Amino acid sequence: MAEKRIKAKPAVVFTDLEDGSGVLLDLDSKFYYSLNETGCFMWKAFERKGDLDADKLVDILIREYEVGTKEAEQDVEDFLSSLAKEGLIQLS
Numbered sequence: 001m002a003e004k005r006i007k008a009k010p011a012v013v014f015t016d017l018e019d020g021s022g023v024l025l026d027l028d029s030k031f032y033y034s035l036n037e038t039g040c041f042m043w044k045a046f047e048r049k050g051d052l053d054a055d056k057l058v059d060i061l062i063r064e065y066e067v068g069t070k071e072a073e074q075d076v077e078d079f080l081s082s083l084a085k086e087g088l089i090q091l092s
Contacts, residue, residue: 004054005092006046006080012088014043024088033086038065042079046089054080054091 011027022040024033035043038061045060046052054076061072083089 004080006052006054006057007090007092008043008047009088009090014040014047016040016044026086026088029087031086033088038075039079041065042076 009026009028013025013027015023015025017023020037020040022035022043024035024043025031026033041064042057042061045057058069058072058076061067061076062069065072067075080089080091084091
């Protein structure tokens with residue numbers, strides 16, 4: 001996976017829900033986005049770090065969920081692409 005630095009957009013607010021899911025609110029657009037458990041885990045990982053590279057996120061996902069490298073890479077790539085498309089993160 002090519003190295004991509006991930007940084008959450010400052011105007012995005014995350015709320016962790018009790019059932020393991022979560023919600024993102026983009027304060028600029030006023031749109032809400034729902035996250036499943038894995039999406040919440042990944043969001044929290046790069047939110048805690050301030051910025052994080054995609055390869056490190058893959059490693060964290062593999063350890064937490066005990067999935068294979070290819071599956072973790074695909075999940076991270078899909079998740080980041082979706083967030084970037086909506087303007088919720090910056091990739092560099």
